[in-house]
Amino acid sequence: xxxxxxxxxxxxxxxxxxxYAADPDHAPNWYVNIKSVEWLSPKPLSxxxxxxxxxxxxxxxxxxxxxxxxxxxxxxxxxxTADGPFPMETVYTWEPIENNLTRMTLRNKGNPTGFSKxxxxxxxxMMKKANNKDLKKIKFVLEESLD
Numbered sequence: 001x002x003x004x005x006x007x008x009x010x011x012x013x014x015x016x017x018x019x020y021a022a023d024p025d026h027a028p029n030w031y032v033n034i035k036s037v038e039w040l041s042p043k044p045l046s047x048x049x050x051x052x053x054x055x056x057x058x059x060x061x062x063x064x065x066x067x068x069x070x071x072x073x074x075x076x077x078x079x080x081t082a083d084g085p086f087p088m089e090t091v092y093t094w095e096p097i098e099n100n101l102t103r104m105t106l107r108n109k110g111n112p113t114g115f116s117k118x119x120x121x122x123x124x125x126m127m128k129k130a131n132n133k134d135l136k137k138i139k140f141v142l143e144e145s146l147d
Contacts, residue, residue, distance in 0.1 A: 002112065004127045007105040008135040009097060012142045017102040018074045018094040020142060024051045024066075030138040033057050033130060040065065047071055058126070066090070086112050104138070106131050 010017050020026055022045060024037045033055045040050040049068040054061065064086075070078035077092045088110035095103050108127055 001109070002123045002127060003107070003109045004124055004131060005105060005107045006128060006131040006135055007103060008132075008139050010102050010104055010139045010142055011100055012102055013100055014094050014096045014102045015074055017104055017138075017142060018092075021092055021094070021104060021138060022071070022073075022077045024053075027053070030141055031055075031134050032137065035061075045071060045077075057130075062086070064088075086110050104135065106135055 021030075024039070024045065027034045027037050034053055035056060036054045038052045040052055041048065043049075045068060047068050047070065050065055052063065052065050054063050056062070064081045066079040066081050068077065069080050070076060075094060078089065079091075080089045081087060088108060091105075091107040091109075093105045093107075097103055108131065112123055
C-alpha cells in the first residue's frame with residue numbers, strides 16, 4: 001500500500017485555486033507526468049464524471065480512467081481508478097488560510113499491482129517527489145496569473 005500526502009500554500013483566493021485544480025482540462029498544465037485528458041462523460045465535473053488520463057511514470061506510458069466519487073466545490077475532490085496497473089485514489093482539499101492564501105493538499109493512495117508492484121518500496125518516495133513538483137507547478141501557474 002502506498003499513501004502519500006503533500007501540501008502547499010498558494011497566494012491566491014481559495015475559489016480560484018479550487019476551480020483551476022478541479023478542472024481536469026488543466027491537469028496537463030500542472031501535472032508533470034500527465035500528457036492528456038479526455039472526458040468520457042459530459043462536463044461539468046460532478047460525482048460520476050469519468051476522464052481518461054494518459055501519463056508517463058517510471059519511463060512507461062500509463063492509461064487509466066478516473067471516476068469522481070466525491071466533489072464538494074471549493075473544499076474537496078476525490079477521484080478513484082479501478083483499472084490500470086495501479087488502482088488509485090486521489091484526493092484534493094482546499095482551505096483558506098487568509099484572504100488570498102489557500103492551502104492545497106494532494107493525497108494519493110493505492111495498491112500497486114503487476115509491473116508496478118516491483119517498485120512498491122520506492123513508489124511512495126517517487127510519488128511524493130512527483131506530487132511536490134506538481135504542487136509547485138500549480139502554485140507557479142496560479143501565482144503568475146496574478147502578476
